[in-house]
Amino acid sequence: MPHVVQAALEVGYKVQLLALTPRPYLAKIKMVEAKLDNPLGIIWSLKVFRTTHIAFAGGIHLPDKARQGLIRFANGNGAPVGAGGSGPVGDAELAAIGSVLKKMTGADLIGVHELSPDLLAAEGTIAGPALADEALVAASYTLSVARAIGGLDIGQAAVASGRRVLAVEDIGGTDALIARVGELRRTGLAGDGATPMVLAKAMKPQQPAFADLPAIGPDTVTHCAAAGISVIAVEAGRSLVLQRAALVEAAARHGVSVIGIKLADA
Template identity: 35%
Template sequence: MLLGLIAGNGRFPFLLLDAARAHGLTVVVAAIKEETDPEIDARAAADPNIRVHWLSLGELSKLIETFQREGVTRATMAGQVRHKQIFSSIRPDWRLAKLLLNLRTRNTDMLLGAIAKVLADEGIELISSTQYLEPLLAQPGVLTTRQPSEDERKDIAYGRTVARGIAGFDLGQTVVIAAQACVAVEAMEGTDATITRAGELFRTLDTGDTTLSRSLTVVKVAKPNQDMRFDVPVVGVPTIETMHRAGATCLSLEAGRTLIFDRDAMKGLADSCGIAIVVE
């Protein structure tokens, strides 16, 4: 049985690739030149049931032709394609250019939803990126040794309200909170850059004001109508590393709609840094 994999950046494509192979699937990878880790070629060289085809961001026709030539009728997206690529590196072919011209807005939901429809019209069903990775979905509870403090709980409650509001507009899925005030909101730059920006901003504040908590809480949510085929919230060890550098002490995630990569390593690092991780 064949599965098409549209691979973005990071470890997500490799985890999905391993899970699909564990299910006995042959995987045809559409690797994006501007995003995908070249290590994907080494995986293909070591496994005859992995076939990699490289294409540039914007080559929608080539993607379709590649999958059709390989006999792919089911595909999934895994790995981030940085939002800013839509406005910089992308050089759309005629099919994608036509699609972009017909979009009301160029946010993630609109763009990927339109691409999914084009694929479906060509006989390629786009399936959930979590279908083979359900064990990695966050489950309710406190994942770390340290429980969140009362102040962090208040920041989580406030942060969820703000994060769900911006997620509903498809602006981003992460906010950074301190003392029930919003320090940073995610937009096109991505989660890690948002956390870093919050840390830099917070360090410029007057530390003589003892009424303001000196720690940051990161709240990450799914969109209200999250399409699990793409743009699923993801966290892992790099998230905790970034939080530690920024001075953040608590991470809040949404149960059942967030993927956690390297859970044990992530928990161990969070414990060593004194960071609480809460899933609700």
């Protein structure tokens, strides 16, 4: 978050931060507490600030009630939610919120990578030891699995060993996925073979680029090392590498390889 704010300030934007969760004070910017159950309040804050561009930064977990409220707001309060109006919607359907923000404020939605292109993962080795050909094949396969579950709007990440899928990300997020794999390893169900375990993260095929790009940081490396995952693969050009210097240091310390891979359908 501070990196993105600084990037916006450096290119000349006046910045307002609408904080959905508690945030430490950041100098030179206006901070406003925003509540998802009050979308009109968010619209009002954006209009009063005369917002010209909106960038989403940071992760947030949305319970079903909040999802239903947001999609109803996006569809004009009263439109059905979910398939056939039967229940909560997935992350991809929440992209409709972007169109509403544009219509009601006139502001353009931009991705954090547009403000700070250096956050994007490049193709090739990002940190840690270089991978042998066999490990590269395994990493590419795991990344394809991550893309496949993204197509079902389940999550953005998967863990595999060779061509054996061990676990995929659900609403618990990446940290919960890594923790589950660590438990599988501790009980002897995974991670005891010669093939390394790989965590892969890819952008969902149907998601807009202005929000929720796959991201990794130094904590991802540390958690993977604790779970016995020795390779992290991300979709090059469509994933964010946060706190890069600290991530490189953590990867070197734990011997975790971090690599960016292009997907053929990108």
